[in-house]
Amino acid sequence: MTTDGAAPPQRAPGLRIATLAGIPVYIGRTWPIIAVVILVLYGPSLQASRPDLGSGAYLVAAAFALLLLVSVLAHEAAHALVARAFGYRVSRVVADLWGGHTAYESAGKTPGASALVAVVGPATNGVLAVIAWQLSHLVAGGGVAHILLGATAWTNAFVALFNVLPGLPLDGGFIVDALVWKLTGRREAGLTAAGWCGRVLTVLAFVGFVVVWPAVQNRPVDIVDLVWGGMISAFLWAGATQAVRAGRTRGRLNGVMVDTVWRRVTTLPVSATAQDAYALRTSELGGAAVVIVDPTGAELGLVDDDALRGIPEPLLASTPVSAVMRAQPRGWVALASPSEPVTTIAETMQQLGVDAVPVRVAPGAPLAGIVLAGDLEDALSRRPSRRT
Numbered sequence: 001m002t003t004d005g006a007a008p009p010q011r012a013p014g015l016r017i018a019t020l021a022g023i024p025v026y027i028g029r030t031w032p033i034i035a036v037v038i039l040v041l042y043g044p045s046l047q048a049s050r051p052d053l054g055s056g057a058y059l060v061a062a063a064f065a066l067l068l069l070v071s072v073l074a075h076e077a078a079h080a081l082v083a084r085a086f087g088y089r090v091s092r093v094v095a096d097l098w099g100g101h102t103a104y105e106s107a108g109k110t111p112g113a114s115a116l117v118a119v120v121g122p123a124t125n126g127v128l129a130v131i132a133w134q135l136s137h138l139v140a141g142g143g144v145a146h147i148l149l150g151a152t153a154w155t156n157a158f159v160a161l162f163n164v165l166p167g168l169p170l171d172g173g174f175i176v177d178a179l180v181w182k183l184t185g186r187r188e189a190g191l192t193a194a195g196w197c198g199r200v201l202t203v204l205a206f207v208g209f210v211v212v213w214p215a216v217q218n219r220p221v222d223i224v225d226l227v228w229g230g231m232i233s234a235f236l237w238a239g240a241t242q243a244v245r246a247g248r249t250r251g252r253l254n255g256v257m258v259d260t261v262w263r264r265v266t267t268l269p270v271s272a273t274a275q276d277a278y279a280l281r282t283s284e285l286g287g288a289a290v291v292i293v294d295p296t297g298a299e300l301g302l303v304d305d306d307a308l309r310g311i312p313e314p315l316l317a318s319t320p321v322s323a324v325m326r327a328q329p330r331g332w333v334a335l336a337s338p339s340e341p342v343t344t345i346a347e348t349m350q351q352l353g354v355d356a357v358p359v360r361v362a363p364g365a366p367l368a369g370i371v372l373a374g375d376l377e378d379a380l381s382r383r384p385s386r387r388t
Protein backbone atom coordinates (compact mmCIF):
# COMPACT_ATOMS: atom_id res chain seq x y z
CA MET A 1 0.00 0.00 0.00
CA THR A 2 1.33 3.45 -0.86
CA THR A 3 0.91 6.53 1.27
CA ASP A 4 0.56 9.64 -0.84
CA GLY A 5 1.91 12.57 1.10
CA ALA A 6 1.92 11.00 4.51
CA ALA A 7 4.08 12.94 6.96
CA PRO A 8 6.92 10.99 8.50
CA PRO A 9 6.60 10.40 12.21
CA GLN A 10 8.67 12.34 14.72
CA ARG A 11 10.45 9.14 15.76
CA ALA A 12 11.38 5.98 13.94
CA PRO A 13 8.27 3.89 13.19
CA GLY A 14 9.94 0.72 14.43
CA LEU A 15 13.08 -1.35 14.04
CA ARG A 16 15.19 -0.35 11.07
CA ILE A 17 16.35 -3.57 9.41
CA ALA A 18 17.72 -2.48 6.06
CA THR A 19 18.22 0.26 3.50
CA LEU A 20 16.90 -0.10 -0.04
CA ALA A 21 18.53 2.29 -2.53
CA GLY A 22 18.95 4.74 0.33
CA ILE A 23 15.39 4.22 1.60
CA PRO A 24 15.09 3.10 5.25
CA VAL A 25 13.14 -0.13 5.75
CA TYR A 26 11.41 -0.74 9.08
CA ILE A 27 9.53 -3.45 10.89
CA GLY A 28 6.80 -1.43 12.57
CA ARG A 29 6.01 -1.66 16.25
CA THR A 30 2.64 -3.25 15.45
CA TRP A 31 4.00 -6.00 13.19
CA PRO A 32 4.57 -8.47 16.08
CA ILE A 33 0.79 -8.50 16.54
CA ILE A 34 0.48 -10.15 13.13
CA ALA A 35 3.12 -12.72 14.06
CA VAL A 36 1.31 -13.55 17.32
CA VAL A 37 -2.04 -13.87 15.53
CA ILE A 38 -0.50 -16.28 13.00
CA LEU A 39 1.00 -18.38 15.79
CA VAL A 40 -2.26 -18.43 17.76
CA LEU A 41 -4.55 -19.20 14.81
CA TYR A 42 -2.39 -21.11 12.32
CA GLY A 43 -0.28 -23.05 14.81
CA PRO A 44 -3.13 -25.06 16.45
CA SER A 45 -4.87 -25.55 13.10
CA LEU A 46 -1.74 -26.96 11.54
CA GLN A 47 -1.05 -29.13 14.59
CA ALA A 48 -4.56 -30.57 14.39
CA SER A 49 -4.27 -31.38 10.68
CA ARG A 50 -0.71 -32.63 10.97
CA PRO A 51 -0.33 -34.32 14.39
CA ASP A 52 2.99 -35.78 13.26
CA LEU A 53 4.50 -32.32 13.49
CA GLY A 54 3.72 -32.02 17.19
CA SER A 55 4.90 -28.75 18.69
CA GLY A 56 6.91 -28.24 15.52
CA ALA A 57 3.69 -26.97 13.97
CA TYR A 58 4.32 -23.70 15.81
CA LEU A 59 7.79 -23.46 14.27
CA VAL A 60 6.18 -23.88 10.85
CA ALA A 61 3.68 -21.15 11.74
CA ALA A 62 6.57 -18.88 12.78
CA ALA A 63 8.33 -19.60 9.49
CA PHE A 64 5.13 -18.69 7.63
CA ALA A 65 4.96 -15.39 9.55
CA LEU A 66 8.51 -14.66 8.41
CA LEU A 67 7.67 -15.48 4.78
CA LEU A 68 4.63 -13.21 5.04
CA LEU A 69 6.89 -10.42 6.27
CA VAL A 70 9.17 -10.94 3.29
CA SER A 71 6.15 -10.80 0.96
CA VAL A 72 4.94 -7.54 2.51
CA LEU A 73 8.37 -5.96 2.24
CA ALA A 74 8.66 -7.07 -1.39
CA HIS A 75 5.28 -5.44 -2.09
CA GLU A 76 6.37 -2.18 -0.48
CA ALA A 77 9.83 -2.29 -2.05
CA ALA A 78 8.18 -2.39 -5.47
CA HIS A 79 6.19 0.75 -4.62
CA ALA A 80 9.33 2.46 -3.33
CA LEU A 81 11.57 1.62 -6.29
CA VAL A 82 9.04 2.68 -8.92
CA ALA A 83 8.30 5.91 -7.00
CA ARG A 84 12.06 6.54 -6.87
CA ALA A 85 12.29 5.84 -10.63
CA PHE A 86 9.77 8.66 -11.21
CA GLY A 87 11.96 10.98 -9.17
CA TYR A 88 9.84 11.12 -6.01
CA ARG A 89 11.48 11.35 -2.60
CA VAL A 90 10.62 8.17 -0.70
CA SER A 91 10.68 8.62 3.08
CA ARG A 92 10.40 5.05 4.32
CA VAL A 93 9.11 1.51 3.84
CA VAL A 94 7.33 -0.01 6.84
CA ALA A 95 5.80 -3.42 7.54
CA ASP A 96 3.09 -2.97 10.16
CA LEU A 97 -0.18 -4.33 11.52
CA TRP A 98 -2.09 -3.48 8.34
CA GLY A 99 0.47 -5.09 6.07
CA GLY A 100 2.73 -2.18 5.24
CA HIS A 101 3.06 1.21 3.68
CA THR A 102 5.47 3.23 1.59
CA ALA A 103 5.56 6.97 2.23
CA TYR A 104 6.68 9.17 -0.65
CA GLU A 105 6.18 12.73 -1.83
CA SER A 106 3.28 13.55 -4.14
CA ALA A 107 4.27 17.03 -5.32
CA GLY A 108 4.46 17.06 -9.12
CA LYS A 109 2.87 13.63 -9.43
CA THR A 110 0.87 12.72 -12.54
CA PRO A 111 -2.08 10.32 -12.89
CA GLY A 112 -0.01 7.85 -14.89
CA ALA A 113 2.84 7.80 -12.38
CA SER A 114 0.39 7.42 -9.49
CA ALA A 115 -1.27 4.42 -11.16
CA LEU A 116 2.04 2.72 -11.94
CA VAL A 117 3.40 3.19 -8.43
CA ALA A 118 0.19 1.69 -7.06
CA VAL A 119 -0.12 -1.30 -9.38
CA VAL A 120 3.41 -2.66 -8.95
CA GLY A 121 2.73 -3.68 -5.32
CA PRO A 122 -0.08 -6.16 -6.05
CA ALA A 123 1.73 -7.24 -9.22
CA THR A 124 4.73 -8.21 -7.11
CA ASN A 125 2.52 -10.33 -4.85
CA GLY A 126 1.04 -11.96 -7.94
CA VAL A 127 4.51 -12.90 -9.18
CA LEU A 128 5.45 -14.26 -5.74
CA ALA A 129 2.26 -16.33 -5.68
CA VAL A 130 3.09 -17.92 -9.04
CA ILE A 131 6.70 -18.61 -8.03
CA ALA A 132 5.70 -20.16 -4.70
CA TRP A 133 3.01 -22.27 -6.38
CA GLN A 134 5.43 -23.59 -9.00
CA LEU A 135 8.08 -24.35 -6.38
CA SER A 136 5.53 -26.21 -4.26
CA HIS A 137 5.27 -28.79 -7.05
CA LEU A 138 9.00 -29.36 -7.02
CA VAL A 139 9.23 -30.44 -3.37
CA ALA A 140 7.92 -33.51 -1.60
CA GLY A 141 4.16 -33.36 -1.08
CA GLY A 142 3.10 -33.13 2.54
CA GLY A 143 6.50 -31.93 3.74
CA VAL A 144 7.13 -28.70 5.62
CA ALA A 145 8.51 -26.99 2.52
CA HIS A 146 5.37 -27.95 0.60
CA ILE A 147 3.15 -26.57 3.35
CA LEU A 148 5.02 -23.27 3.55
CA LEU A 149 5.21 -22.76 -0.21
CA GLY A 150 1.51 -23.52 -0.61
CA ALA A 151 0.54 -21.13 2.20
CA THR A 152 2.81 -18.45 0.74
CA ALA A 153 1.27 -18.89 -2.71
CA TRP A 154 -2.31 -18.58 -1.46
CA THR A 155 -1.49 -15.67 0.84
CA ASN A 156 0.25 -13.67 -1.88
CA ALA A 157 -2.58 -14.37 -4.30
CA PHE A 158 -5.09 -13.09 -1.74
CA VAL A 159 -3.00 -9.98 -1.00
CA ALA A 160 -2.67 -9.23 -4.71
CA LEU A 161 -6.39 -9.57 -5.39
CA PHE A 162 -7.46 -7.74 -2.23
CA ASN A 163 -5.14 -4.81 -2.89
CA VAL A 164 -6.43 -4.19 -6.41
CA LEU A 165 -9.99 -3.72 -5.18
CA PRO A 166 -11.09 -0.27 -6.42
CA GLY A 167 -11.18 1.90 -3.34
CA LEU A 168 -8.79 3.83 -1.11
CA PRO A 169 -6.78 3.11 0.98
CA LEU A 170 -6.06 0.00 -1.13
CA ASP A 171 -3.73 0.21 -4.12
CA GLY A 172 -6.68 -0.24 -6.44
CA GLY A 173 -8.06 2.97 -4.97
CA PHE A 174 -5.05 4.89 -6.27
CA ILE A 175 -5.83 3.51 -9.71
CA VAL A 176 -9.41 4.82 -9.41
CA ASP A 177 -8.00 8.12 -8.18
CA ALA A 178 -5.62 8.32 -11.15
CA LEU A 179 -8.36 7.47 -13.66
CA VAL A 180 -10.83 10.06 -12.37
CA TRP A 181 -8.00 12.58 -12.02
CA LYS A 182 -7.01 11.98 -15.66
CA LEU A 183 -10.58 12.26 -16.94
CA THR A 184 -11.52 15.37 -14.97
CA GLY A 185 -8.14 17.06 -14.62
CA ARG A 186 -8.87 17.48 -10.91
CA ARG A 187 -6.98 15.50 -8.29
CA GLU A 188 -9.58 16.32 -5.65
CA ALA A 189 -12.23 14.60 -7.78
CA GLY A 190 -10.07 11.48 -7.97
CA LEU A 191 -9.48 11.38 -4.21
CA THR A 192 -13.16 11.88 -3.45
CA ALA A 193 -14.30 9.21 -5.90
CA ALA A 194 -11.73 6.69 -4.68
CA GLY A 195 -12.63 7.47 -1.08
CA TRP A 196 -16.32 6.81 -1.64
CA CYS A 197 -15.45 3.59 -3.46
CA GLY A 198 -13.44 2.66 -0.38
CA ARG A 199 -16.45 3.26 1.85
CA VAL A 200 -18.55 0.96 -0.31
CA LEU A 201 -15.79 -1.67 -0.16
CA THR A 202 -15.76 -1.38 3.62
CA VAL A 203 -19.40 -2.37 3.85
CA LEU A 204 -18.93 -5.22 1.38
CA ALA A 205 -15.82 -6.47 3.22
CA PHE A 206 -17.64 -6.56 6.55
CA VAL A 207 -20.58 -8.44 5.04
CA GLY A 208 -18.16 -10.82 3.36
CA PHE A 209 -16.31 -11.63 6.58
CA VAL A 210 -19.27 -11.97 8.95
CA VAL A 211 -22.03 -13.23 6.61
CA VAL A 212 -20.82 -14.67 3.32
CA TRP A 213 -17.70 -16.55 4.48
CA PRO A 214 -19.41 -18.38 7.38
CA ALA A 215 -22.33 -19.20 5.07
CA VAL A 216 -19.99 -20.66 2.45
CA GLN A 217 -18.49 -22.88 5.15
CA ASN A 218 -21.98 -23.74 6.43
CA ARG A 219 -21.25 -22.67 10.00
CA PRO A 220 -22.38 -19.94 12.38
CA VAL A 221 -20.52 -16.65 12.76
CA ASP A 222 -17.78 -16.87 15.39
CA ILE A 223 -15.68 -14.37 17.27
CA VAL A 224 -12.79 -14.69 14.80
CA ASP A 225 -15.08 -13.59 11.95
CA LEU A 226 -16.24 -10.60 13.95
CA VAL A 227 -12.73 -9.58 15.06
CA TRP A 228 -11.15 -9.85 11.62
CA GLY A 229 -14.15 -8.33 9.87
CA GLY A 230 -14.25 -5.47 12.36
CA MET A 231 -10.51 -4.75 12.23
CA ILE A 232 -10.27 -4.80 8.44
CA SER A 233 -13.44 -2.75 8.04
CA ALA A 234 -12.24 -0.16 10.55
CA PHE A 235 -8.96 0.15 8.68
CA LEU A 236 -10.69 0.50 5.30
CA TRP A 237 -13.27 2.99 6.57
CA ALA A 238 -10.62 5.19 8.19
CA GLY A 239 -8.52 5.29 5.02
CA ALA A 240 -11.52 5.91 2.78
CA THR A 241 -12.79 8.72 4.99
CA GLN A 242 -9.35 10.30 5.06
CA ALA A 243 -9.31 10.27 1.24
CA VAL A 244 -12.75 11.92 1.03
CA ARG A 245 -11.64 14.62 3.46
CA ALA A 246 -8.38 15.10 1.58
CA GLY A 247 -10.31 15.58 -1.64
CA ARG A 248 -12.57 18.14 0.00
CA THR A 249 -9.63 20.00 1.52
CA ARG A 250 -7.73 19.98 -1.76
CA GLY A 251 -10.74 21.49 -3.50
CA ARG A 252 -10.76 24.32 -0.97
CA LEU A 253 -7.00 24.80 -1.32
CA ASN A 254 -7.46 25.37 -5.05
CA GLY A 255 -9.27 28.59 -4.18
CA VAL A 256 -6.43 30.01 -2.08
CA MET A 257 -3.55 31.62 -4.03
CA VAL A 258 0.03 31.63 -2.76
CA ASP A 259 0.37 35.42 -2.73
CA THR A 260 -2.68 35.75 -0.46
CA VAL A 261 -1.05 33.84 2.38
CA TRP A 262 2.71 34.25 2.11
CA ARG A 263 4.71 36.66 4.23
CA ARG A 264 8.08 38.30 3.87
CA VAL A 265 11.08 36.16 4.80
CA THR A 266 14.73 37.02 5.41
CA THR A 267 17.86 34.88 5.51
CA LEU A 268 20.98 34.71 7.64
CA PRO A 269 24.17 32.72 7.01
CA VAL A 270 24.90 29.90 9.42
CA SER A 271 28.06 31.80 10.39
CA ALA A 272 25.97 34.61 11.91
CA THR A 273 25.33 35.06 15.61
CA ALA A 274 22.22 35.11 17.73
CA GLN A 275 22.78 38.87 17.98
CA ASP A 276 22.29 39.16 14.22
CA ALA A 277 19.09 37.13 14.44
CA TYR A 278 17.83 39.21 17.35
CA ALA A 279 18.47 42.43 15.42
CA LEU A 280 16.44 41.11 12.50
CA ARG A 281 13.57 39.83 14.61
CA THR A 282 13.22 43.14 16.45
CA SER A 283 13.29 45.27 13.30
CA GLU A 284 10.98 45.69 10.36
CA LEU A 285 13.55 43.93 8.17
CA GLY A 286 12.99 40.56 9.81
CA GLY A 287 9.77 39.56 8.15
CA ALA A 288 7.67 36.66 9.43
CA ALA A 289 10.63 34.33 9.81
CA VAL A 290 14.39 34.15 9.48
CA VAL A 291 15.77 31.24 7.47
CA ILE A 292 19.33 30.05 8.12
CA VAL A 293 21.35 29.09 5.04
CA ASP A 294 24.66 27.26 4.65
CA PRO A 295 27.58 28.60 2.55
CA THR A 296 26.08 27.06 -0.61
CA GLY A 297 22.76 28.83 -0.01
CA ALA A 298 20.85 25.71 1.03
CA GLU A 299 18.13 26.41 3.60
CA LEU A 300 18.89 24.63 6.88
CA GLY A 301 16.15 25.81 9.23
CA LEU A 302 14.34 28.64 10.97
CA VAL A 303 15.34 30.88 13.83
CA ASP A 304 13.39 29.72 16.88
CA ASP A 305 12.05 32.88 18.51
CA ASP A 306 11.48 31.17 21.86
CA ALA A 307 15.06 29.92 21.96
CA LEU A 308 16.30 33.34 20.89
CA ARG A 309 14.41 35.10 23.68
CA GLY A 310 15.84 32.62 26.18
CA ILE A 311 19.43 33.77 25.65
CA PRO A 312 20.62 36.53 28.03
CA GLU A 313 21.39 39.71 26.11
CA PRO A 314 25.10 39.77 27.07
CA LEU A 315 25.54 36.32 25.50
CA LEU A 316 23.81 37.03 22.17
CA ALA A 317 26.95 38.18 20.37
CA SER A 318 28.91 35.07 21.39
CA THR A 319 26.13 32.57 20.61
CA PRO A 320 26.12 31.09 17.09
CA VAL A 321 22.83 31.40 15.26
CA SER A 322 22.79 27.61 14.86
CA ALA A 323 22.13 27.37 18.61
CA VAL A 324 18.73 29.03 18.12
CA MET A 325 17.91 27.30 14.82
CA ARG A 326 15.04 24.88 14.39
CA ALA A 327 16.43 22.46 11.77
CA GLN A 328 14.09 21.52 8.94
CA PRO A 329 14.06 18.41 6.72
CA ARG A 330 15.47 18.33 3.23
CA GLY A 331 13.00 19.44 0.58
CA TRP A 332 11.03 21.81 2.83
CA VAL A 333 11.33 24.76 0.39
CA ALA A 334 8.54 24.81 -2.21
CA LEU A 335 8.68 26.01 -5.80
CA ALA A 336 5.48 27.93 -6.57
CA SER A 337 4.13 30.88 -8.52
CA PRO A 338 2.46 33.67 -6.50
CA SER A 339 -0.74 33.25 -8.53
CA GLU A 340 -1.07 29.46 -8.23
CA PRO A 341 -3.08 27.57 -5.58
CA VAL A 342 -1.33 26.69 -2.32
CA THR A 343 -1.81 22.96 -2.95
CA THR A 344 1.91 22.21 -3.39
CA ILE A 345 2.76 24.11 -0.23
CA ALA A 346 0.08 22.33 1.79
CA GLU A 347 1.36 18.97 0.50
CA THR A 348 4.90 19.88 1.55
CA MET A 349 3.67 20.71 5.05
CA GLN A 350 1.80 17.41 5.27
CA GLN A 351 4.58 15.27 3.82
CA LEU A 352 7.36 16.67 5.98
CA GLY A 353 5.42 17.56 9.10
CA VAL A 354 6.56 21.22 9.02
CA ASP A 355 4.61 24.32 10.02
CA ALA A 356 6.38 26.78 7.72
CA VAL A 357 7.34 26.50 4.04
CA PRO A 358 9.62 29.04 2.33
CA VAL A 359 8.74 29.66 -1.31
CA ARG A 360 10.83 30.49 -4.34
CA VAL A 361 9.26 31.29 -7.70
CA ALA A 362 12.00 29.75 -9.86
CA PRO A 363 14.84 27.26 -9.32
CA GLY A 364 17.87 29.04 -7.89
CA ALA A 365 15.93 32.26 -7.24
CA PRO A 366 16.03 33.96 -3.83
CA LEU A 367 13.27 33.12 -1.37
CA ALA A 368 10.18 35.14 -2.28
CA GLY A 369 8.17 34.51 0.87
CA ILE A 370 7.15 32.03 3.52
CA VAL A 371 3.79 30.40 4.22
CA LEU A 372 2.97 29.61 7.84
CA ALA A 373 0.60 26.79 8.76
CA GLY A 374 -1.49 29.14 10.90
CA ASP A 375 -2.03 31.54 7.98
CA LEU A 376 -3.01 28.64 5.73
CA GLU A 377 -5.52 27.38 8.28
CA ASP A 378 -6.97 30.87 8.68
CA ALA A 379 -7.37 31.19 4.90
CA LEU A 380 -9.16 27.83 4.72
CA SER A 381 -11.43 28.69 7.64
CA ARG A 382 -12.63 31.76 5.77
CA ARG A 383 -13.72 29.64 2.82
CA PRO A 384 -17.05 27.80 3.02
CA SER A 385 -16.79 24.02 3.10
CA ARG A 386 -19.26 21.28 2.33
CA ARG A 387 -19.43 18.45 4.85
CA THR A 388 -19.08 15.03 3.28
